[in-house]
Amino acid sequence: MTIIKNTVGIMGFLLLSTLSQAQVNHPLDGFDAAEYKTINKILKNSGYGNKSTLYPLIELLEPDKAFVTKWKEGDALHRKATVHMTSKDGFSKAIVNLDKNKVESFEKLKGQPMVTFTEFLQAMELGLQSKEMIAGLKKRGLTPDEVFCLPLTAGNFFDQETSGKRVMKVPCYVNPTQSNFYAMPIEGLYATVDLEEKEVISVIDEGVVAVATDPWGYTQDELKSRVKIANKLNPAVLSQKGKPNYTIEGSKISWDIWNFRIRTDKRPGLVVSQINVNDQGKQRSVLYQTHLSEVFVPYMDMNSGWYWRTYMDSGEYGFGLFMTPLTKNVDCPSYATYLPAIIHDDNGAVMEIPDAICIFERNIGDPAWRHFEIFAQDFENGVFIPAEGRPETELVVRTASEVGNYDYLIDYRFKQNGDMLIKVGATGLDGVKGVISKSMQDATSEEDTKYGELIAPSLVAAYHSHYFNFKLDFDIDNDVNNTAVRTNIVAKTSTGPRKSYWGVERSMIKSEDEGKFTISSQKPSYLMIGNPAKTGVLGHHPAYMVHHMSVGSAPFDFENDPSMKRNAYIKHQIWNTPYDAKQRYAGGEFAFASDGSDTLDTWTKANRNLQNVDIVTWVTAGFHHIPRAEDWPVMSTEWKTIHIQPMNFFSMNPSINIQTNDK
Numbered sequence: 001m002t003i004i005k006n007t008v009g010i011m012g013f014l015l016l017s018t019l020s021q022a023q024v025n026h027p028l029d030g031f032d033a034a035e036y037k038t039i040n041k042i043l044k045n046s047g048y049g050n051k052s053t054l055y056p057l058i059e060l061l062e063p064d065k066a067f068v069t070k071w072k073e074g075d076a077l078h079r080k081a082t083v084h085m086t087s088k089d090g091f092s093k094a095i096v097n098l099d100k101n102k103v104e105s106f107e108k109l110k111g112q113p114m115v116t117f118t119e120f121l122q123a124m125e126l127g128l129q130s131k132e133m134i135a136g137l138k139k140r141g142l143t144p145d146e147v148f149c150l151p152l153t154a155g156n157f158f159d160q161e162t163s164g165k166r167v168m169k170v171p172c173y174v175n176p177t178q179s180n181f182y183a184m185p186i187e188g189l190y191a192t193v194d195l196e197e198k199e200v201i202s203v204i205d206e207g208v209v210a211v212a213t214d215p216w217g218y219t220q221d222e223l224k225s226r227v228k229i230a231n232k233l234n235p236a237v238l239s240q241k242g243k244p245n246y247t248i249e250g251s252k253i254s255w256d257i258w259n260f261r262i263r264t265d266k267r268p269g270l271v272v273s274q275i276n277v278n279d280q281g282k283q284r285s286v287l288y289q290t291h292l293s294e295v296f297v298p299y300m301d302m303n304s305g306w307y308w309r310t311y312m313d314s315g316e317y318g319f320g321l322f323m324t325p326l327t328k329n330v331d332c333p334s335y336a337t338y339l340p341a342i343i344h345d346d347n348g349a350v351m352e353i354p355d356a357i358c359i360f361e362r363n364i365g366d367p368a369w370r371h372f373e374i375f376a377q378d379f380e381n382g383v384f385i386p387a388e389g390r391p392e393t394e395l396v397v398r399t400a401s402e403v404g405n406y407d408y409l410i411d412y413r414f415k416q417n418g419d420m421l422i423k424v425g426a427t428g429l430d431g432v433k434g435v436i437s438k439s440m441q442d443a444t445s446e447e448d449t450k451y452g453e454l455i456a457p458s459l460v461a462a463y464h465s466h467y468f469n470f471k472l473d474f475d476i477d478n479d480v481n482n483t484a485v486r487t488n489i490v491a492k493t494s495t496g497p498r499k500s501y502w503g504v505e506r507s508m509i510k511s512e513d514e515g516k517f518t519i520s521s522q523k524p525s526y527l528m529i530g531n532p533a534k535t536g537v538l539g540h541h542p543a544y545m546v547h548h549m550s551v552g553s554a555p556f557d558f559e560n561d562p563s564m565k566r567n568a569y570i571k572h573q574i575w576n577t578p579y580d581a582k583q584r585y586a587g588g589e590f591a592f593a594s595d596g597s598d599t600l601d602t603w604t605k606a607n608r609n610l611q612n613v614d615i616v617t618w619v620t621a622g623f624h625h626i627p628r629a630e631d632w633p634v635m636s637t638e639w640k641t642i643h644i645q646p647m648n649f650f651s652m653n654p655s656i657n658i659q660t661n662d663k
Contacts, residue, residue: 023250024077024079025073025250025251026071026077026250026251026252026261027062027063027067027068027071027077027078027079028060028062028068028251028261028263028271028273028274028289029077029250029251029261029263030060030251030263030264030265030271030342030343031058031060031079031081031342031344031350032342032350033342033350035079035081035098036058036344036348036349036350037349037350038098038101039058039081039083039096039098039348040347040348040349042096042098042101042102042103043083043085043094043096043103043348046102046103048085048092048094048103048106049085049087049348050087052087052088053085053086053087053347053348054085054086054087054116054118054346054347055083055084055085055086055116055344055346055347055348056084056085056086056113056114056115056116056346057082057083057084057113057114057266057267057318058081058082058083058084058266058344058348059081059082059083059265059266059267060079060080060081060082060263060265061080061081061082061095062581063078063080064581065288065480065579065581065614066480068274069288069475069480076099077099078099079097079098079099080095080096080097080098080099080104081095081096081098082094082095083095083096083348084109084113084114086113086116090108090109091108091109091111091112091113092106092107092108092109093106093107093108093109094106109590110590111588111589111590111592111593111594111598112166112590112592112593112594113590113592114266114267114315114316114317114318114321114591114592115151115153115168115195115316115317115592116346117321117345117346118346119151119168119195120151122193122195122198123149123151123168123170123193123195124148124149124150124151124170126170126191126193126198126199126200127149127151127170127172127190127191127193127200128144128147128149128172129144129200130191130200130203132191132200132203132205133172133189133191133200133203135205136189136203136205137172137186137189139205139208140186140189140208140211142174142186142211146174146175147172147173147174147175147186148172148173148175148181149170149171149172149173149191150170150171150172150173150404151168151169151170151193152168152169152170152171152309152311152404153168153169153311153312153316153317153592154167154168154169154192154308154593155308155310155562155563155566155593156562156566156593156594156595157308157562157563158562158595161192161201161202162308162593163593163595164593165194165196165593166194166195166196166592166593167192167193167194167195167201167593168192168193168195169190169191169192169193169308170190170191170192170193171185171186171189171190171305172185172186172189172190173185173186174186174211176215177215178215178216178217178219178222179217179218179219179222180215180216180217180218180429180633182405182429182430182431182432183212183214183215183216183432183459183633184211184212184213184215184434185211185212185432185433185434185459186211186434187206187209187211187305187433187434187435188204188205188206188207188208188209188305188434189203189204189205189206190203190204190305191203191204192204204304204305206304206305209434209435209436210434210436210458211434211458212434212456212457212458212459213458214456214457214458216456216632216633217633218633218634237329237333238333238335238360238362238363238364239333239335240333240335240360240361244335244337244359244360244361245361246337246359246361246395248337248339248359251263253359253397255361255395255414256393256395256414256416257277257278257279257416257418257654258275258276258277258278258395258414259274259275259276259278259283260272260273260274260275260276261273261274262357262397264320264323264341264342264343264356264357265291265320265343266318266320266321266343266344267314267315267318267319267320267585268291268292268293268314268319268320268585269291269292269314269319269320269323269341269399269401269410270291270292270320270341270357270397270399270410270412271289271290271291272287272289272290272291272397272412273288273289274287274288274289275287275288275289275290275420277418277654279650279654283478284477284478284542284649285475285476285477285478285479286420286474286475286476286544286644286649287420287472287473287474287475287544287644288473288474288475288480289471289473290412290422290470290471290472290473291470291471292314292319292410292468292469292470293314293469293470293471293584293585293586293587293618294312294314294315294467294469294567294569294585294586294587294591295311295312295313295314295319295403295408295466295467295468295469296310296311296312296313296465296466296467296469296567296570296587297309297310297311297313297406297464297465297466297467298310298311298464298465298563298564298567299431299462299463299464300451300452300462300463300464300465301433301451301452301462301463302451303451305433306433306451306462309431309462309464310563310566310567311403311404312566312567312587312591312592312594313403313404313406313408314585314587314591315585315587315588315590315591315592315594316591316592317403317404319401319403319408319410320341320343320401321343322401322402322403323341323343323353323356323399323400323401324353324356324400324401324402324407325353325354325355325356326338326355326356326357326358326398326399326400331358331398331400331409332358332360332396332398333360333362335360336358336359336360337358337359337360338354338355338357338358339355339356339357339358339359340352340353340354340355340356340357341353341356341357341399356399356400357397357398357399358396358397358398358399359395359396359397359398360395360396360398361393361394361395361396362393362394362396363391363392363393364392365391366391366392367389367390367391367392368389368390368391368392368393368415368416368417368655368658369389369390369417369653369655369656370387370388370389370390371387371388371389372386372387372388373385373387373388390655390656390658390659390660391658391660392415392416392655393416393658394413394414394415394416395413395414396411396412396413397411397412397413397414398410398411398412402428404431405428405429405430405431406426406427406428406429407426407427407428408424408425408426408427408428409423409424409425409427409637410422410423410424410425411423411424411425415655416654416655416658417646417653417654417655418645418646418649418650418654418655419643419644419645419646420644420645421641421642421643421644422470422621422641422642422644423639423640423641423642424468424621424639424640425637425638425639425640426466426623426635426637426638426640427634427635427636427637427638428634428635429632429633429634429635430455430461430627430631430632430635431461431462431464432455432456432459432460432461432632433452433459433460433461433462434458434459435448435449435454435458435459435460436448436458437449437454437458437460438457438458439454439457440454448460451463452627453626453627453628453629455627455628455629455631455632456629456632456633459632461627461631461632462627463624463625463626463627464624464625465552465554465622465623465624465625466552466622466623466625466640467552467567467570467620467621467622468620468621468622468640469569469570469586469587469600469618469619469620470618470619470620470621470642471584471585471586471616471617471618472546472616472617472618472619472644473579473614473616473617474529474544474615474616474617475614476529476530476531476534476542476543476544476649477531477534477542477649479531479533479534480579480614481532481533481612481613481614482529482530482531482532482612482613482614482615483508483509483529483530483531483532483541483610483611483612483615484508484509484515484527484528484529484530484576484610484615484617485506485507485508485509485527485528485529485530485543486506486507486509486514486517486525486526486527486528487504487505487506487525487526487527487528487545488504488505488506488507488523488524488525488526489502489503489504489523489524489525490502490503490504490505506528508611509576509610510609510610510611511607511608511609511610512575512576512577512578512603512604512606512607512608512610513604513607514610515574515575515576515577515604515610515615516571516572516574516575516576516604517572517573517574518553518571518572518573518574519548519549519551519573519574520551520553525574526545526546526547526548527545527546527574527576527617528543528544528545528647529543529544529545529615529617530542530543530544530647531543532612536648536649536651537651538648538651540648541648542646542648542649543646543647543648543649544644544645544646544647544649545644545645545646545647546574546617546619546642546643546644547643547644547645548641548643549573549619549621549640549641549642549643550621550622550623550640550641550642551573551621551622552620552621552622552623552624553573554624556570558571558601562596565595565596566587566591566594566595566596566599567587567599568596568599568600568601568602569586569587569599569600569601569618569620570620570622571601572620573619573620573621574617574618574619575600575604575617575618576610576615576616576617576618577600577603577604577608577610577615577616577618578608578609578610578613578614578615578616579613579614579615579616580603580616583600583603583616586599586600586618586620587599587600600618619642621640621641621642622640623638623640625638
C-alpha cells in the first residue's frame, strides 16, 4: 500500500553518508560508523548475533566518572556498548568491549526493549491483514488500500492481554488526500497485535461512526481555499555578521563563558555533558551531564479505544530515533550551524539524520541588564544621560523529535549571566477521534465531549498531559560530592506596623525522602545543589539552583492506576538520588510494558543518604492540554521551561563585563 511504501522509504532517506561526523576523540562521544560496525562484528563473531538479529538499542556504556574527569587528550578512551538484541530466541542484553574486541557479558532480558521500526511495519501489515479488520472496514465502506494504520504502544494494565507481552494497538485512518495524516480517524475499530507471536490477538469494533470528510491540509497552497492568507510582513529576521562566536572541536562547543560536549543517543536524543563555565580564567564545573530522562503523555479518554494511550515517548519509541531534519528560517535561523545526529538502525548499522542539531547565537532585543539613573540627569538644561546597559545574547542548541502526531523541540540555552535553561516546545497535531457531532449545538455533543473538546466538525481532541523528566547530574565547582538544600518561602508575622511578610527557610536535604517534593505557587520551593568544600569571597558555598519551571501536577491515583505506577516519578517535580550509573532513566531501563518495579519512585524507597555525596537531581516540567479550536489543524508551539540559575556561585554578575555594540 502507498502509505506503507512511503514509511519504508523513511529509513532509506535517513541512511546517508557519515562523512560529516567528527572522529571520536573523547570518552563521552557517541559511536561513529566504524564503531557501530565493530559492535556488529564482535557480536556476530561471538555467536550472539546474525543477519536476522535486530537491535532495539545500542548505547554508549560510559566509563566511570572518575576516569572521565581525569581523562586527558591522548589517553585511552575505554569504549563499551550496552546492546539490546532481539531474535527468534527472545530478547537479550550484551555488554560489548570495543577495546578488547569481545562480549563481556550476555544475558536474557527481564524486560521489553524499545519498539523497533521493523515492528512498526509488521504491526501495520498484520492489523490490515486481519479478516475482522477487513470486515470492519467494509462496514464503513472502506478497503485496506484506502487506509493506513498507526501502531501505538499499549502500556501494561496487569491484565491477560498486556501483562508480560509485547503488544501494540493499531487504530487506522483514511488515507490523507492532503498533508494532514490524522484528519480522518476511523473511530471504534482497532486491532491488538502481539509483536512476539506476530499475530493479531483481537479486533475491537464498537460500531460505525461516520468518518470526517474534511482533509484539513495545512500547507500554504492547501490553506488558500479555506482562509485568506495573512499579509506578508516585512521580515524581522535574526542575522549575524562574520563568523559565529562559538567554536566546535569534535563534540566540544565553547561560547562566551560556557563550554560543554554533545552527543546523540537513540533513547534520550541529545546528551549534554561536562558543562563548565570560565570564571575569569578559571574553569569551574556546573553539570557533569544532563539529558531527557522520560516523556509521559497520558490521555484522559476512558473509552476502550483510548484509555490505554499512556505513552512513554522516550523509553518506548526513542527521541533520538525520531529526531528530524531542521528547516532553515523556520526551526532555526539560516546562519545557524547544522549538525547530523548519528544513531543506529534496527540492524545495528549507522544511521545519520541530517541537520538534526542546530547551534546558534541570538539577540532578540532584550537587555541583559540596564539602569537609568534619575539623579544623574540635568533636567534644567535638557541633558539626558542614557541608561547604562548591555544587550543580551544567548547560545541555543536545538533538536526536534516527531513522535507520532506531536513535534517536540528541545533547547539547551546558555546565557552570559550564568543561567542555563532547558526548554521543551510542543507543537504538531492534536490526537483526534471521530465523533458524530459537528457542532456543540448538536444533541450528541455532550456525550461526544465527555473526555475532550470538539475542535473541528466531527473531531474531538482528548484531554491529556505532557510530562518531561530531565536528569541533572550537578558536579558543582569541580567536586563530585555536593549537598542539596531546599529553600522555602514561608509566611512570617510581625509585631510592627506591617503584619505579614515572607521569609526564607533553608533545610539540608539528608535523604531521598527529603529530596523529593512538589512545587506550587502557593508553597514556593527551590532546590540548591552546592559544594560544601568550597567557599566564595563572601563566605558562601557556591551553588546552582533549580529556580522555577513549568509545573503540571494532577490528582492521579499512583497506588492503583497501572499507568501511574509505571510513571510515578511525576508524583513530585523534584527528586534527588545518589549517583548510580545504572539509574539513567526515571521510567526504568525498560519502559515498554514495564510494571513500575524499576522507576525513580521505587529506587528512592531505599531512602539513601544525600549528605556530601554525588547527587543527581531529577526534574519534571509539564502541562495539561485542554485542546481548543485554535490547536487545529496544527497547534502553536507551547514552550515549557526548567530554569537553572547560579546561587552565590559567582562573586558578582558575570554578565557585567559584556561589551556594548557601539564600543
